[in-house]
Amino acid sequence: MPLVDLAGAGGGTLSAEALTSAREAGLVGCTRCTRVWPRGTRVCGRCGGALHSRRPQSLQRVWGWWFAGLICYIPANLYPMLRTRTLLTVQEDTIVGGAIELATHGALAVALIVLIASVAIPVAKFMAIAYLALNLGHRARLTAHRRQQLYELVEFIGRWSMIDVFVVAILSSLVQLNAIATINPGPAAFTFALSVIFTMLSAQSFDSRMIWDRAA
């Protein structure tokens, strides 16, 4: 059984700042099952997951998915999400247009939900991921603890942007009343869904342990 000297990098005090990281102790921790292995171990013997002291090319992947998400997000806002055809009219709604439509019909709360889920959350998410990726270690103005909370918020809330995609799917399956009205998804439904998926992958690629690394 290998023994580990913990007094090394962290120092003797028990304050949170002084905690030793697995990397500083010459070890590698499994991010799935939290088991610790000697540095250089490739695969976790407990859960079978790949072991990385810090995920390789984490930032490249973060930025790759980030740009893919952004590229999909632009057409998602320019093209219609919904095509509503009634007896006399054909109406095309973009994300923002649909929300304004809701608001003018008095459904302010729902308009707000749509705007938050489809505009505020995606935009805030792009900014938050960029901030986290650009401010690693102890250079950042926000403390590591705040940045960790920001990351958890991004992970938790990002999925909720899918609401609008589900709404489009529901409306277009329900409203197929040949003569009277039909609703069909527009091209933005597809690019918006892709944008949400890509930004989720971007956030998942981020290795939050980098937030806590002491400046090299």
Add this chain to the structure above:
Amino acid sequence: MSAPDPATPRLAIDELIACPRCDALHRAELPHAGERAICRRCGTVLIAPRAGSYGRILMLATTIMILMFGAVFFPFLQLRVAGLRSDASVFDTARAFAGGNMAPLAVAVALLIVLIPVLRVLLISYVLAPLAAGRRPARHAAAAFRLSEDLRPWSMAEIFVIGTAVALVKLADLAQVVLGPAFWMFAALVVVTVLQDGFMCRWSIWRALEAER
């Protein structure tokens, strides 16, 4: 969770736990049932054992499967306009899109709200059923549990519930819309899933899988 004690700096490696979020090392100490061990640096929950949790998770998994069956085949919204009626079940929705150019959207929606949640329930049951019965873990249990954990963020039934509510309001002008039985099944499903998640201590499960191998 205690920080490594500086008085006894040399510890066996399997007594340690590294926080998956911030990499801080701790000595693993099993908290009392109902209590949680959290990371001293970032506050991530590391260990949260619950007495009898395997049995409860399996029970809730069965509940989820039954609810999901109803949620897929019953209508979640019903629309009445000018004497015409339109019901939409998840199954109808998927079928309506299957042929058209929106097939990828239909596949994505079916995956996110039905197939992935169902797959996760099956995987979790496969992993935990032998453990609950006090038997050796099933073959490839670790791989099954890994997959189930990877799929967690992609299971979006709860978001679909809110989406249904938004769709209801959007249609209110056009027609008379009623929430169908499947809406309430989806809503119940969300609550049961949250409960199930609360009973699941990942660390305990991984350790049980390792010890019994």
